[in-house]
Amino acid sequence: MSSFVRLLKIPALLLAGATLCGCVAYGGGAVGQYPGAHPDRPFHIPPGHMPPPGECRIWFPDRPPGQQPPPGNCRMLERHVPPGAILVRG
Numbered sequence: 001m002s003s004f005v006r007l008l009k010i011p012a013l014l015l016a017g018a019t020l021c022g023c024v025a026y027g028g029g030a031v032g033q034y035p036g037a038h039p040d041r042p043f044h045i046p047p048g049h050m051p052p053p054g055e056c057r058i059w060f061p062d063r064p065p066g067q068q069p070p071p072g073n074c075r076m077l078e079r080h081v082p083p084g085a086i087l088v089r090g
Contacts, residue, residue, distance in 0.1 A: 043059070043061035043086075045059060045065070045088060046065055048065075049065045049068060050088065050090055051071035051088060051089070051090035052071060052090045053090045054074075054090060055071040055072060055073065055074065055089075055090045056071065056072065056073070056074035056077045056078065056087055056088060056089050056090065057069065057070070057071040057072070057077070057087075057088045057090070058077055058080070058081055058082075058085050058086070058087060058088075059085060059086050059087075059088045060084065060085050061084070061085075061086070062084070071090065074087075074089060
């Protein structure tokens with residue numbers, strides 16, 4: 001593989017990574033926007049409902065906190081985020 005082709009792959013990977021980072025919430029208690037039916041409506045995740053460090057949770061902005069799916073393995077959950085939901089990392 002030529003060095004030119006290898007150089008082209010690096011920016012493409014960085015762009016893909018930066019794009020995906022916009023769909024994830026981090027930290028203790030999150031407020032933000034979500035890609036879904038109402039992109040102008042903010043969502044809030046109470047600190048007590050954030051996943052533990054190292055785990056993730058699929059969050060549905062239109063459901064109450066007590067009706068959200070449980071936290072789990074990030075690698076498994078990131079493949080199953082339905083439209084209108086977000087992946088929250090602990």
